[in-house]
Amino acid sequence: MIQGIPGASGIAIGRALLLSRNAAVVKRETVPQGEIGRELIRIDEALGRTKERLQRLRCETERKLGEREADIFAAHLAILSDPELEEEIRRSVSEEARSAEAAVTAAVRLLADEFEAMDDAYMRERAADFRDLGQALLEQLGGAGLSPFAGIEEECILIAYELTPSDTAQLPPLVRGFVTEAGGATSHAAIMARSLGLPAVVGARAVMQSISDGDTIVIDGASGAVWVNPSPQRLGVYERKRAEWQAGVAADREQAGAEAVTLDGRTIALGANIGSAAEAGNALANGAEEIGLFRTEFMYMNRDRAPDEEEQVRQYGAVFAAMGARPVVLRTLDIGGDKELPYLNLPAEPNPFLGWRAIRLCLDRRDLFDAQLRAMLRAAGADGQLRILFPMISTVSELRRAKAAVEEAVAGLRREGSAVPERWETGIMIEIPSAALLADVLAEEADFFSIGTNDLTQYTLAVDRMNEHISALYDSYHPAVLRLIRHVVESAHARGKRVGVCGEMAGDPSAVPLLVGLGVDELSMNAPSLPAVRRIVRGIRQAEACGLALAALGLEDGHQVRELLERGL
Structure with missing residues (x-):
């Protein structure tokens, strides 16, 4: 048995395939x-x-x-x-x-x-x-050969010295799990394996020397154990464990149609975050009750011009058609910062995360904004449950201007005879501390709030999560972030408005009891996370979650909050 570091839980059994990377050959060290x-x-x-x-x-x-x-x-x-x-x-x-x-x-x-x-x-x-x-x-530069995965033709357990983020993002479906010599629990390969639901063990020393192509491999991602050519008895044990694990995953999926209701009767709405119309089907398969966030910016990226109104109508319309009477939250163009559109020729900024982006850009570029709003309204038609979400709102005046643009689009479409919803909702992303602190005022104007915990954490703690020297300070569990979330919830509820969370925290199983305890009404996440989150909600009590959240608010840092969560309700 080879002992490594748990990367991603689950049991995988299969034939080993050693990753043979066609390393680039430097043919010439120097040139004339x-x-x-x-x-x-x-x-x-x-x-x-x-x-x-x-x-x-x-x-x-x-x-x-x-x-x-x-x-x-x-x-x-x-x-x-x-x-x-x-x-x-x-x-x-x-x-x-x-x-x-x-x-x-x-x-x-x-x-x-x-x-x-x-x-x-x-x-x-x-x-x-x-x-x-x-x-x-x-x-x-032309120095490397084919993709290292080009030769994979049957199910396998991938064995490698190291998997880069690019490798992991492009793993073919035939890879049932992987083992690496390098890396740790916080390596990007491990993080991505957990999101993919792919059993993985990392930091397994000398694994490349200990395993040959074709060996029978058993991965226990939860314990970090790797068995090479196990005995029939041990193989049988792990085949039963794998069946139990797969049954647990299937059981979570079977609950897809069940409401996420706590043991003491509080219902939490569960939605899916998607980036294209094609993902709506998978959202439903995983039990999404709504599209909690459609990141429309992906329609604008990796192309040489913005999508026109008709193209957007088709894309949004496909989502409404798939979701039927379920609500669909369409976020307006959230571009800028780390998301660039070369064809817009935006000026370079010294700090783009604090610059001309998201709603700030849209309010100045009404050609883009108006076309998108018209497309959203037309796609919803008379019967669609449309919720329009404005990103990076920092002031009340921005929200009012954005709402006015929607009203103008509605009036124009009605003059043209186009069908639009009788009623729609407009909400805002809470991702800037000023918006969180002004939640009581903004709740008078907005129909709902959606908390983006990723950016809210970054702006609250003044930490660029892309900066490797300080990224360890980035922590959504920090009590300062939790206190802002609680303030937003209390301010919204006092005015009869709903609050959702659509950041990564919403799909983090360890954070679910905390968010429920803070009073959040809706959680929206990537579709594969929905079954596990539903199971967690159905297994907790709101009253106990509230006690947990109250205790967390009084702690000093995120580390203490995590320790509290590990001890459980």
Whole structure:
């Protein structure tokens, strides 16, 4: 038995497949002086193509798994945009006459080695990010071969020294689980495996030397145990454990039609976060009672122009058709910060997360905003349960201007004879402390609140979650964040308004009792998380959850809150 670190719970049994990576070969270390200009052009082109690839991966990952899992690709984009890395690569070519491949390899190795030598485990694991970027750049330079997964034709357990975030995001369905030598519980591969529901063990020393292709492998993701060619008796034990685990997953899914009602009778509405109309079916299959967040910005990304009104009507209309009489929350364009649209030619900003983005951009670019609002209203038609959600509201005047734009769109469509809902709702994202603190005033104007815990945490704690040097300070369980959530809930309920949570916290099983205790009415998450969250809600008592939340509000930091949650209700 090989003991590793638990990466993602679950039991997987299958034949081993050792990941054979076609490493890029640096054919020339140096180039003649006359070719330096060409090498610099190759680097510029490779950087551009790599950024485009990372943007696609980021969008796909956020749609499928969520914002937290996609954050790594946003971080990679930030690293590639850091002048220090590019300057080191270009300096290596210009001053040392290195080839583009040799310069990239040297610069990435230098940075990866620096991080790997750090004392902090989390920072050591970030060395994989630099190796991932280096591999991506070398592929764009033409130095690497096929995808490492190109030869997978049957179900297997993947064995690797390391899986980068890009690897994990692109794992084929035939991979039933994985084991890596490198990495820890906070590595991006482990985090993404948990979101994928894929059993995984990380940090298993010498696993590449201990396992051969075709060996029978058993992974116990909860304990970190890896068994190689187990005895028939042990294999039988784990086959029964796997059946029990799979039955538990199936049981959660069978409860998809049941209401999320606590043991003492409080109902929590459960919704799904989606990024495309195609995901509505999966949301329903996992028991979504509503679309709690449609991230419409994905329709605008990875293309050379904005979608026109008709295209948007088709996309939104497909969601309303799939959901029937269930509510659909459509968030207006939330672009800027780490989400860029090159065709808008937005000016570069020193701090884009605090800049011209989301509702601020939409209120200035009424051509974009009006087309989107018209499309939303037309798609809902006369019968759709439309809820329009405005992101990054920080002042009452912004909300009033946004609501006025909706009214104008409605009036225009009615003049044209288009069917629009008799009634719709307008709500706001609570993700800026000013909005949280003004919740009592904003509740007079908004029909509902949706708390975005990711950004609310970032802005409250003044922590850029993309900055690896301080990202450990980013903690949604911090009592300061919890107190803001409680204030928002109390302010909204005093005025008869609902409060939902649509950030990553909503789908975190350990956070569910806390959020229920804080009084949240709705939880919206990525569809695969819905069955487990429903089971948790149905197994707790509101009164006990309230006591837990009250205790959490009086603690000093997120670490103490987690300890409280681990002790349970």
